[in-house]
Amino acid sequence: MKKVLLVEDDSVTRTLLKRMIEGFEYDVTEALNGKIAWETLCSGESFDLVVTDIMMPDMDGRELLHLMRVDDRFYEIPVVIVSGELDKNMLSRIAEEYPEYTRFQEKPVNKAALYNAISSLEDPLS
Template identity: 45%
Template sequence: MEKLSISDLHIVLVEPSDTQRKIITTLLLKENVKEIDPVSTLAEARTAIKSHGADLIVSAMYFEDGTALELLQFVKESSEFASVPFMLVSSENRMSKLEQLKQAGVAAILPKPFEPLHLSRALNASLDLINHDELELDLFDVQDVRVLLVDDSRLARNHIRRVLEGMGLKKIKEAENGATALTLIKDEPFDLVVTDYNMPEMDGRELSEFVRFNPETAHIPIIMVTSESADSAHMANIQQTGVNALCDKPFEPNEVRAMLAALLGE
């Protein structure tokens, strides 16, 4: 399939404020976006997406008829639109609110106001999700790499799976927590573990400790996916368990690609 560029993108812009819609539209036009479908409510957004589709959804957080989380869940739970990247533009900075969006698979979060550089980066990260580039490895055929994906959020697993599959990884098994993952690890071999940090029953830190300190699995690279701050006490403790790489939610495909190339190319 031919790759899209920023100028090819059809964007549905969901913003309740007339002024903000005009500002964001102007900035998108400056980035060479040609097709923008501006709407002001969730109902209008659903109608626009169902009628015309979208390559990217750019949405504010709060509307008179709901929130961005509801729209994101509508998109991600639809077989037709689940692969459409979703970008949040909001002044919301409460971690509890943003965490829900991150867990549901938002592709990028931009603060209000944002710099043109931030918008450009977010647009390119969204393009990376749309345009699939197979990862080239010296020691593996990427399609033979056996991945264990562990996250208690189904939407988050779906998002991470799509990113990995876009890079050519096909053999992906899923687990909803560390305890289930342990059962799988004991029964079959894996070349890579990608795990969330916050999970019930057994979290990512406990899972990583088991993998790293068990002689039969100690060699498996581990990528920890988390929305925790990189300099938090939790992250310092996690790095001591032997996790090979920490990856933010939402994570950018280019960042993940570089991590995979380094970990699987060793």
């Protein structure tokens, strides 16, 4: 089973997303913020996909994405950004910087749309 690292500080949203992603038959590991997610990645556990919120304490989703994209170990892991705060300028900057393996999903998350976003990432989960 493919492994997803789910990064979200809000427990209600995290539980909802976990259920959705498990419904796609992926194994989900939860992280409560970017810092914990980064530590989890660096611990050596491998993941096929990261689904992350943007607005989080300690380390936000942008910083996590940046750390991943400049690190040889993680730069090819696809990332789906899930956020309620979809600032258009910020998103266009992220999309320009990291076009290949990054998708966006606006909150509230629709299950079919999330599945499409995951599926569109060049078949990373097959």
